[in-house]
Amino acid sequence: MLNISGLKEGIVLDHIEAGKSMDIYFKLGLDKLDCQTAIIKNARSEKMGKKDIIKIDGGLDVVDLDVLGYIDHSITVNIIKDSKIAEKKSLRLPQKLTNVIFCKNPRCITSIEQELPHVFCLADEEKEVYRCLYCEEKYEKK
Ligand SMILES: [Zn+2]
Numbered sequence: 001m002l003n004i005s006g007l008k009e010g011i012v013l014d015h016i017e018a019g020k021s022m023d024i025y026f027k028l029g030l031d032k033l034d035c036q037t038a039i040i041k042n043a044r045s046e047k048m049g050k051k052d053i054i055k056i057d058g059g060l061d062v063v064d065l066d067v068l069g070y071i072d073h074s075i076t077v078n079i080i081k082d083s084k085i086a087e088k089k090s091l092r093l094p095q096k097l098t099n100v101i102f103c104k105n106p107r108c109i110t111s112i113e114q115e116l117p118h119v120f121c122l123a124d125e126e127k128e129v130y131r132c133l134y135c136e137e138k139y140e141k142k
Contacts, residue, residue, distance in 0.1 A: 006038075008057075009058050010055065010057045010080050012055050012085075013054040013068070013078075014076040015075055016053065016075055018048070020052060021039045021040075021052035022039070024068070024071055024072075025054060027067060028068065030056065035057050036056075037054065037055065038054070039054050040052065040054075040055070066094035070097055072091075074091075075091060076088060077091065094122065096120070096121055097120045101120055101130065103120075103135065103137050107135065108134055108135040120133065123138070129141075
């Protein structure tokens, strides 16, 4: 049973691969927010041996689930309401990513027109391959 003590309303990110919580903390931009966040490292897990957990107080809309799904879609997102788990969300690789990964093709329009957003579309879900919207440059996650 996941320990959510102290959290009345918020989000608990569970089953984070041990050691990855700080990386996720920064990638989600949690360092720039002023909501209360707790990071638990190396929590014991029956399923994973060790895992990390992030608890975010009151932050129902602060977490970009697309970004999180891209980083690691095996993370479980628990929505906490009235000190109880109200909902569990599982994540998927997002169909579209904006300014999360960047096109490295020097001939791509995004390297010429720097104000353009870097947009990638999911091309192969199984192989986790994304392609640049403008030049189709491949981006493999693995
Ligand atoms: Zn491109």
